[in-house]
Amino acid sequence: MGTLDGKVALITGAARGQGAAEARLFVERGAKVMMTDVLDDEGQQVAAQIGDSAAYMHLDVTSEQGWKDVVAATVKKFGKLNVLINNAGIITPAKEVHETSLEDYRKVIDINQIGVFLGMREVVEPMKNAGGGSIVNISSIDGLTGMYGASAYCASKFAVRGMTKVAALELGKYAIRVNSLHPGGVKTKILDDINLSEEQAEEAFKASPLGRIGKSEEMATLAAYLASDDASYSTGSEFVADGGLTAGFSLDS
Amino acid sequence: MSNLKGKVALITGAARGQGAAEARLFAARGAKVVITDVLDQEGKQVAADIGDAALYIHLDVTDENSWAAAVKETVAHFGKLNVLVNNAGIVQVKPLIDTSVADYMKVIEINQLGVFLGMRSVAGAMKDAGSGSIINISSIDGLIGMSGGSAYCASKFAVRGMTKVAAMELGPDNIRVNSIHPGGIHTPMITQAGMDESVMTDIFSKVPLGRVGQPEEMATLAAYLASDDSSYSTGSEFIADGGLTSGFSLEH
Numbered sequence: 001m002g003t004l005d006g007k008v009a010l011i012t013g014a015a016r017g018q019g020a021a022e023a024r025l026f027v028e029r030g031a032k033v034m035m036t037d038v039l040d041d042e043g044q045q046v047a048a049q050i051g052d053s054a055a056y057m058h059l060d061v062t063s064e065q066g067w068k069d070v071v072a073a074t075v076k077k078f079g080k081l082n083v084l085i086n087n088a089g090i091i092t093p094a095k096e097v098h099e100t101s102l103e104d105y106r107k108v109i110d111i112n113q114i115g116v117f118l119g120m121r122e123v124v125e126p127m128k129n130a131g132g133g134s135i136v137n138i139s140s141i142d143g144l145t146g147m148y149g150a151s152a153y154c155a156s157k158f159a160v161r162g163m164t165k166v167a168a169l170e171l172g173k174y175a176i177r178v179n180s181l182h183p184g185g186v187k188t189k190i191l192d193d194i195n196l197s198e199e200q201a202e203e204a205f206k207a208s209p210l211g212r213i214g215k216s217e218e219m220a221t222l223a224a225y226l227a228s229d230d231a232s233y234s235t236g237s238e239f240v241a242d243g244g245l246t247a248g249f250s251l252d253s
Numbered sequence: 254m255s256n257l258k259g260k261v262a263l264i265t266g267a268a269r270g271q272g273a274a275e276a277r278l279f280a281a282r283g284a285k286v287v288i289t290d291v292l293d294q295e296g297k298q299v300a301a302d303i304g305d306a307a308l309y310i311h312l313d314v315t316d317e318n319s320w321a322a323a324v325k326e327t328v329a330h331f332g333k334l335n336v337l338v339n340n341a342g343i344v345q346v347k348p349l350i351d352t353s354v355a356d357y358m359k360v361i362e363i364n365q366l367g368v369f370l371g372m373r374s375v376a377g378a379m380k381d382a383g384s385g386s387i388i389n390i391s392s393i394d395g396l397i398g399m400s401g402g403s404a405y406c407a408s409k410f411a412v413r414g415m416t417k418v419a420a421m422e423l424g425p426d427n428i429r430v431n432s433i434h435p436g437g438i439h440t441p442m443i444t445q446a447g448m449d450e451s452v453m454t455d456i457f458s459k460v461p462l463g464r465v466g467q468p469e470e471m472a473t474l475a476a477y478l479a480s481d482d483s484s485y486s487t488g489s490e491f492i493a494d495g496g497l498t499s500g501f502s503l504e505h
Contacts, residue, residue, distance in 0.1 A: 165499040172461025172496050184485070209424025214485040221482035230473035233436070233466040236499025240489035244424050247417040247488025 003228035005030035008078040010070065012036050012061050012119065013088030015043035017188030018138070021216035022085055022223050027053040029224055034074040036061075037088070061088045061115030067122040074126075081126040083227040086116040086137045086160075091193050094149025105152040112156035113163075120167050124176065132175030136226045137164050138219075139180040141242045161238060168236030177235040179226050184242025186214040209244030257480055258283030261331040263323065265289050265314050265371065266341030268296035270440035271390070274468035275338055275475050280306040282476055285331045289314075289323055290341070314341045314367030320374035327378070334378040336479040339368040339389045339412075344446045346401040357404040364408035365415075372419050376428065384427040388478045389416050390471075391432040393494050413490060420488030429487040431478050436494025438466040461496030 009026050013019040015037035023033045027050050036059035037043040047056035055077055059070045074081050089112045092104055116137050127133030142150060143157030160180060167178040185205040187198070196204070205213040222241050225231055240246065262279050266272040268290035276286045280303045288303075289312035290296040300309035308330050312323045327334050342364045347356060368389050379385025394402050395409030413432050420430040437443070437457040448456075457465040474493050477483055492498065 168496045168499045169461050169502055173463060175462070177462070209421045209487055210427070210429070210485065211425060218485035221484075222486070225477045225482060230477065231493070232473075233462065233470035233493040233495050234474070234491075235461055236496040237490075237492035237494070239486075239491065241483070241485040242489070243485050244420045244488040247420045250421055 003029060003230055004224060007031040007082045007227060008034070008074065008080050009083035009085060009227060010034045010036065010074050010081060010123065011085040011087055012059060012115070014056075015039040015046060017190060018183070018186060018216045018219045019085070019087040020046050021220040022087065023047075023054060024050060025217065025220040025224055026083075026227070027051075031083070031227070032078040034070065034078065036070055061086075061119060062110045064118060067118050071122050071126060080130045081123055082130050082133050084119055084123045084127075084133070084135045085223055085227070086119045086135070088115055089138065089156075089190070091150070091153050091190055093194055096149060097151045100151055105155075108152035109156050109159075112153070113159045116160050117163060120163070120178070124171065124174070127176050128174045133177070134227050134231070135167065135171075135176065135178040136223050137178070137180045138223075139164070139182050139238070141182050141184045141240070141246050143180065144182055144238065144240070144246055165236045172235055177226075177231065179231070179234055179236065180238050181219065181222055181226065182238055182240040182242065183219050184208065184214055184240075184245040186216060186219060188216055205243065205245070208242070209247060212243065214241060214243055256282060256482075257336075257476060260284040260335045260479060261287070261327065261333050262336035262338060262479060263287040263289065263327050263334060263375070264338040264340055265312060265367070268292040268299060270442060271435070271438060271468045271471045272338070272340040273299045274472040275340065276300075276307060277303060278469065278472040278476055279336075279479065280304075282480075284336070284479070287323070287327045287331070314339075314371060315362045317370055317374075320370050324374050324378055333382045334375055335382050335385050337371055337375045337379075337385070337387045338475055338479070339371045339387070341367055342390065342408075342442075344402075344405050344442050346399075346405075346446050347403075348401055349403045352403055357407075360404035361408050361411075364405070365411045368412050369415060372415070372430065376423060376426070379423075379428045380426050385429070386479050386483070387419065387423075387428065387430040388475050389413075389430070389432045391416070391434050391490070393434050393436050393492070393498050395432065396434055396490070396492070396498055417488045424487055429478075429483070431483075431486055431488065432490050433471065433474055433478070434490055434492040434494065434498075435471050436460065436466055436492075436497040438468060438471060440468055457495065457497075460494070461499060464495065466493060466495055
């Protein structure tokens with residue numbers, strides 16, 4: 001039983017965090033999953049744990065040729081491609097805009113933004129062949145609002161949100177749906193990259209309406225919804241799971 | 254899959270259209286459903302079709318006492334209340350300059366005050382249940398304007414705004430509140446808006462997915478938000494419009 005029976009999904013950044021949670025849940029709900037990452041040891045280990053319904057392949061999302069190889073290998077191994085989760089992403093330690101080097105800025109844009117562009121472009125053909133598909137681009141609440149010290153990250157995540165809408169307009173005629181997913185604070189390794197300890201992160205999200213940080217599994221369920229036929233009339237829009245963080249501000253102390 | 258086993262849901266405007274589709278799907282996925290409407294005969298029929306998992310209660314969403322009674326009866330019959338779908342609504346297409354205060358207020362009363370009363374009336378029962386999910390049916394007209402929709406758009410934007418406030422206030426009680434924004438959906442409401450079938454098909458064939466939506470496609474989104482699968486989502490907009498609001502094209 002599961003709403004992803006018969007689907008083949010490609011997930012980037014799937015060695016850990018949200019990507020790994022998505023791979024696990026998707027298989028549990030009936031899908032076959034091609035997991036990709038640049039962290040080969042961890043990625044292979046997760047795929048091995050999941051079993052025959054998962055495979056792992058190295059993919060640097062900034063590499064055009066890498067994308068072509070992975071898409072071809074996915075179709076070869078599992079027969080088709082129905083779902084792409086553009087999950088791979090990085091964040092760099094907070095730096096004010098006037099202290100951000102061009103090199104740092106470009107690194108974030110390359111992975112978070114160009115990676116998504118390439119991914120969407122490369123899966124269109126196999127999705128057309130499959131009679132339709134669902135592309136889920138992982139943006140962020142930082143694609144909805146600003147975050148101090150994150151000019152490159154916010155730029156990349158707003159860009160993902162914008163490209164999602166354009167792709168939805170262009171690919172709707174092939175029954176390919178394209179939506180963005182906007183996680184709030186989620187307990188994953190990415191928090192290490194902004195030097196936030198687990199305790200600090202939990203504290204930081206206590207003030208949000210649901211009063212807690214999110215779990216990777218709670219992003220995976222939303223991605224599963226968008227990947228499934230349950231979401232058949234949704235395309236080109238934002239799906240937020242942030243515990244209410246962006247709902248507004250409170251005058252209560 | 255958005256599993257609703259063990260949930261009790263109250264759905265307004267459930268005699269037909271999206272509300273009826275939600276009632277059927279929720280029951281099929283394991284929930285008990287209370288179907289409410291002012292169209293008693295049709296509502297009772299939907300409940301009878303579903304069977305023991307459904308109960309019909311007359312509810313005029315503009316009436317405070319009716320709300321209190323419906324919530325009480327729900328808890329008495331099914332033991333608790335976990336989910337509210339504020340689905341009841343009417344549409345009116347009239348130019349601003351021709352809209353009387355009475356016209357305007359009729360839409361606001363049902364679409365906006367009805368949602369306000371609903372959220373207020375269920376909060377106590379949801380606290381008792383330990384958590385809950387409130388799903389307010391707004392519209393794409395709660396995101397963008399629609400010509401002739403001064404009252405309708407006002408009410409749907411208001412629903413979107415109230416959703417966020419309620420999410421902030423009820424989050425600490427683990428009650429999630431989100432809005433759904435359907436695009437063009439094939440329901441009896443379309444004819445209320447003065448459109449015939451062919452006009453509707455023509456208008457909505459221009460959206461990216463090239464077709465009008467079906468009530469069942471809104472029901473699956475409501476089921477997602479009602480289920481524990483959406484446990485970290487509150488205070489935000491969930492759109493199912495075939496891409497209508499994703500942008501515009503300079504082609505052809």
